[in-house]
Amino acid sequence: MVAAKKTKKTHESINNRLALVMKSGKYTLGYKTVLKSLRSSKGKLIIIANNCPPLRKSEIEYYAMLCKVGVHHYNGNNVDLGTACGKYFRVCCLSIIEPGDSDIIKSMPGDH
Amino acid sequence: MVKFLKPNKAVIVLQGRYAGRKAVIVKSFDEGTRDRPYGHCLVAGIKKYPNKVIRKDSRKKTDKKSRVKCFVKVVNYQHLMPTRYTLDVDLKDVVTADALQSKDKKVAACKATKERFQERFKTGKNRWFFTKLRF
Numbered sequence: 001m002v003a004a005k006k007t008k009k010t011h012e013s014i015n016n017r018l019a020l021v022m023k024s025g026k027y028t029l030g031y032k033t034v035l036k037s038l039r040s041s042k043g044k045l046i047i048i049a050n051n052c053p054p055l056r057k058s059e060i061e062y063y064a065m066l067c068k069v070g071v072h073h074y075n076g077n078n079v080d081l082g083t084a085c086g087k088y089f090r091v092c093c094l095s096i097i098e099p100g101d102s103d104i105i106k107s108m109p110g111d112h
Numbered sequence: 113m114v115k116f117l118k119p120n121k122a123v124i125v126l127q128g129r130y131a132g133r134k135a136v137i138v139k140s141f142d143e144g145t146r147d148r149p150y151g152h153c154l155v156a157g158i159k160k161y162p163n164k165v166i167r168k169d170s171r172k173k174t175d176k177k178s179r180v181k182c183f184v185k186v187v188n189y190q191h192l193m194p195t196r197y198t199l200d201v202d203l204k205d206v207v208t209a210d211a212l213q214s215k216d217k218k219v220a221a222c223k224a225t226k227e228r229f230q231e232r233f234k235t236g237k238n239r240w241f242f243t244k245l246r247f
Contacts, residue, residue: 039117039189040115040151041113041115041116044113059193066116066194066196067113067114067115067116068113068114069113
């Protein structure tokens with residue numbers, strides 16, 4: 001029970017931090033731009049939805065490993081991630097380029 | 113946050129005639145140029161992999177089996193899959209942007225990279241690079 005509560009709390013905090021990034025920072029949404037941001041080493045944190053196809057997930061993780069960038073597996077599918085970003089479309093993966101006022105980069109890469 | 117598309121990085125070409133072939137980045141143009149306004153790089157790769165050499169083979173047979181055929185190409189970053197491997201073979205003087213201007217310059221560049229790749233294959237290092245990717 002304690003574990004379930006803890007995940008709910010951290011899940012909400014990710015959503016809050018993401019909302020702050022959407023408001024104040026720079027980000028890109030979508031697989032193609034995520035890879036672009038990794039190639040140009042502009043991405044600082046990658047967030048992947050849980051229903052991302054496994055091949056695509058592995059590919060993004062491999063690029064992130066080469067780049068030494070953290071990857072966060074979001075606890076929700078692409079519909080939820082899109083809603084968390086405040087968008088009306090599905091988002092499978094997103095890359096945070098500049099966190100703005102948020103501390104998502106400092107607090108998130110701890111949990112994978 | 114660390115740039116990884118640097119010279120000497122081993123990559124796999126994903127599109128085009130050489131799809132599935134391993135190559136090494138010789139020069140990278142991250143910003144692009146006027147003609148190619150996208151990130152691209154000059155790669156030298158293997159067109160035909162060397163065969164497996166066994167101890168039983170005669171000298172003539174090992175020479176025949178260790179032959180490598182090369183290609184030189186300018187590829188968009190999007191059409192490459194970077195790997196964690198590197199291949200430090202000095203190709204900077206041999207493979208240049210103007211080697212691709214004319215057919216005979218390209219052939220000369222391919223011949224020179226072929227020599228370098230073959231001698232590297234014979235030492236037995238970088239074995240991953242010289243094995244065919246099975247898919």
